[in-house]
Amino acid sequence: MDILERAGTVESREDMVQFISHLIKDYQQNKKEWANMSLEEFLSGMESWIEDSDYLEDVDWNLFATILIAGSRYE
Secondary structure, three states: OOHHHHHOOOOOHHHHHHHHHHHHHHHHHOHHHOOOOOHHHHHHHHHHHHHHOOOOOOOOHHHHHHHHHHHHHOO
């Protein structure tokens, strides 16, 4: 199953943890397919996609922001 297919299967906390693990492996194994290689480029890509996306209505934006902050600080 490729990373895009895996994204479509995330329905729980456990699924998300596994998905992030697979995303890390995808980066390690398929770097040539990634457009955003640095953290700055990755975050900028997320920013642009969120800004351009038409179907993000039921998102807990505060939780999403907290997860991003936690990822930058939590060990």
